Amino acid sequence: MTDSYRADFQILEGDALIYFDNACQTLRPKQVLSAMNEYYEQYPACGGRSMHRLAARVSQQVDQARARIARFIDARDKKEIVFTRNTTEGINLVAHSLGLRAGDVVITSDKEHNSNLIPWQVLQQKLGIKHVIVATDQDGLLDLEAYQHALTQGVALVSMGYVSNLDGVAQPVERIIQLAHAAGAKVLLDGAQAVPHHKLSVTQLDVDFLAFSGHKMLGPSGIGVLYGKSQLLAELEPFLVGGDTVAFSTYTSHEFLAAPEKFEAGLQDYAGIIGLGAAVAYLEQVGFDAIVARELELNQFLTKELTTIKGLHLIGPQDPSLRSGIISFYVDGKDHHKIALMLDEVAGICVRSGQHCVHSWFHDRRLAGSVRASVYFYNTLAEAEVFVTQLRKVLSVL
Numbered sequence: 001m002t003d004s005y006r007a008d009f010q011i012l013e014g015d016a017l018i019y020f021d022n023a024c025q026t027l028r029p030k031q032v033l034s035a036m037n038e039y040y041e042q043y044p045a046c047g048g049r050s051m052h053r054l055a056a057r058v059s060q061q062v063d064q065a066r067a068r069i070a071r072f073i074d075a076r077d078k079k080e081i082v083f084t085r086n087t088t089e090g091i092n093l094v095a096h097s098l099g100l101r102a103g104d105v106v107i108t109s110d111k112e113h114n115s116n117l118i119p120w121q122v123l124q125q126k127l128g129i130k131h132v133i134v135a136t137d138q139d140g141l142l143d144l145e146a147y148q149h150a151l152t153q154g155v156a157l158v159s160m161g162y163v164s165n166l167d168g169v170a171q172p173v174e175r176i177i178q179l180a181h182a183a184g185a186k187v188l189l190d191g192a193q194a195v196p197h198h199k200l201s202v203t204q205l206d207v208d209f210l211a212f213s214g215h216k217m218l219g220p221s222g223i224g225v226l227y228g229k230s231q232l233l234a235e236l237e238p239f240l241v242g243g244d245t246v247a248f249s250t251y252t253s254h255e256f257l258a259a260p261e262k263f264e265a266g267l268q269d270y271a272g273i274i275g276l277g278a279a280v281a282y283l284e285q286v287g288f289d290a291i292v293a294r295e296l297e298l299n300q301f302l303t304k305e306l307t308t309i310k311g312l313h314l315i316g317p318q319d320p321s322l323r324s325g326i327i328s329f330y331v332d333g334k335d336h337h338k339i340a341l342m343l344d345e346v347a348g349i350c351v352r353s354g355q356h357c358v359h360s361w362f363h364d365r366r367l368a369g370s371v372r373a374s375v376y377f378y379n380t381l382a383e384a385e386v387f388v389t390q391l392r393k394v395l396s397v398l
């Protein structure tokens with residue numbers, strides 16, 4: 001049972017708030033906040049630059065966090081962990097550092113978050129790369145036949161969302177990666193919605209790059225990670241350059257440090273890195289078995305109840321076990337933003353409404369948007385029951 005963890009989230013004290021917007025950001029437990037406060041109160045210094053005791057402690061804590069995150073995703077080496085601001089920055093780092101040239105093909109699906117769409121559109125306009133979009137089917141899964149066909153064009157990179165923030169569906173990434181490698185392409189996974197929700201091994205997947213964000217996995221906002229295989233990071237040119245990326249410089253030349261430092265330009269978000277390390281430690285304590293079990297229990301209940309509401313359409317497969325912790329829906333004739341606003345006003349329920357940064361998918365289907373409830377391990381069945389009751393009330397008056 002994961003209910004005992006609720007006490008670590010101060011904002012959940014009492015029953016005034018039902019937080020179902022976890023795909024946007026999760027809440028943070030007090031352990032993460034304490035780790036960050038400890039940095040600011042006890043050793044608020046620069047890592048890797050100054051020689052004094054405070055700086056040494058920063059360097060040691062950052063190193064520990066890096067090693068913990070590497071173990072968490074089963075990377076072979078902590079040097080494969082590059083700190084970024086978020087998933088978006090990780091994807092942009094790969095996009096701008098991989099040395100893509102005119103004519104190089106980059107494949108994505110038709111259901112990508114803007115963060116894994118716009119970088120390729122911009123490179124198409126600026127460099128003349130070819131961005132190929134492979135369709136997903138009714139169940140939100142990549143059309144593997146069309147994908148295999150697309151791979152015959154001499155593809156440089158497959159950049160794929162692992163778990164979708166639109167419908168919670170996980171792509172068959174093992175197969176996607178195998179096929180890409182067999183065709184000589186590299187693979188970047190957008191792991192923003194995957195890493196927080198299930199056990200993942202970058203070594204077993206044999207993925208080349210994986211980007212994810214701290215704020216979707218109990219960590220602070222403004223910190224993220226790009227995992228990259230050692231030999232690939234060694235080959236990549238840094239995208240942001242300056243202080244902390246070089247071993248030495250003259251007025252006319254410089255010598256870059258090795259990865260990950262060459263990618264971590266300027267003074268880092270030390271509190272963020274340390275907070276993310278604490279978040280990972282917390283997630284390890286909760287355990288993915290418990291996380292998956294609670295998300296499934298809540299999604300099964302919500303799916304069963306919501307599908308009895310007249311005019312309500314679920315986005316993605318009907319089977320809740322295929323939708324992680326996400327229940328995204330729209331209701332005929334009802335405005336999704338009004339539903340979200342009223343849920344908050346009448347019952348303190350926080351959900352997301354709109355197009356969830358997947359405008360392209362909604363635009364293509366001529367849909368205005370959806371309401372997205374997204375749960376995490378600290379949410380309860382009692383909260384899900386209140387959500388259903390209140391949603392019915394809101395729909396009856398809208």
Ligand SMILES: Cc1ncc(COP(=O)(O)O)c(C=O)c1O
Nearest residue numbers: 086087088113115165190192213
């Ligand atoms: C699937 C997916 N990819 C990328 C992102 C972008 O993450 P960030 O804003 O942390 O860079 C999100 C955020 O919602 C997401 O859900």
